[in-house]
Amino acid sequence: MSDELKKLLDQVHSGITTFDFEGKQIPCIQIEEKRYDEILSKVAGQPLSINTDLNILHDGLGNVFVEVLLTFSKGNINEKFLIDAKTHLVFFESLAEASLLALSSPKSHYGKDNIFMIQLPRQEKAQVALEIIQKALLPRN
Numbered sequence: 001m002s003d004e005l006k007k008l009l010d011q012v013h014s015g016i017t018t019f020d021f022e023g024k025q026i027p028c029i030q031i032e033e034k035r036y037d038e039i040l041s042k043v044a045g046q047p048l049s050i051n052t053d054l055n056i057l058h059d060g061l062g063n064v065f066v067e068v069l070l071t072f073s074k075g076n077i078n079e080k081f082l083i084d085a086k087t088h089l090v091f092f093e094s095l096a097e098a099s100l101l102a103l104s105s106p107k108s109h110y111g112k113d114n115i116f117m118i119q120l121p122r123q124e125k126a127q128v129a130l131e132i133i134q135k136a137l138l139p140r141n
Contacts, residue, residue, distance in 0.1 A: 005059070005063055008057070008082065008084075009084070011082045012083065012084045013082055015029060016029060016081075016083055016088045018090055018091060021100075024094075024097065024098045025090070025094040025098065026098050026102050027092070027095045027100075027102065028101075028103070028115070029068070029101070029102070029103055030105065030106060030108075031079075031103060031104075032105070032106070033106055036103065036104070036105035036108075036116075037105070039077055039079075039103070040116065042072075042074065042075030042077060043074050046074050048072060048073045048075075050071065050072050050073070050118050051069075051071040051073075052068070052069070052070055052101065052118060052120055053067075053069040053071075054066050054068060054125075054129045056129065056132050056133060058136035060140045061140075062086070063086065064136045064137050065084055065085060066082070066129075066133065067081070067082055068082075068101075070118070086137060089134075089137070092129065092130050092133050095129075095130070096123070096126040096129070096130040099119065099123035099126060100117055100120065101118040102115050102117050102118070103115070103118070104116070
């Protein structure tokens with residue numbers, strides 16, 4: 001394993017999951033409770049947009065990481081999460097299907113309360129990203 005691959009693996013965000021919401025699997029990034037509360041306190045009750053970028057990093061050997069960047073239009077909030085697509089492919093499949101992304105704290109009740117939902121404006125972008133991820137997961141000879 002290369003040093004660069006080890007470095008990326010060390011940076012991977014551990015709070016990646018999905019949950020069922022009205023029959024759909026919703027991708028969810030769990031963040032520490034204090035940070036979650038800070039974000040909500042800055043944006044609660046305000047109209048805002050959240051730019052969601054997916055930067056796909058791969059080595060041609062089947063190792064794929066996705067940097068999820070969230071830029072909030074209010075509160076000067078920028079969040080970056082690195083996700084190992086090899087172990088969390090279902091996260092990206094559900095993102096492409098539902099066109100929703102959830103943020104939660106460890107105390108959130110999935111699908112019920114204390115979940116911050118982000119609607120992706122262009123579902124086709126998530127679908128194209130999924131195709132790129134799936135192709136990159138196949139090692140090239």
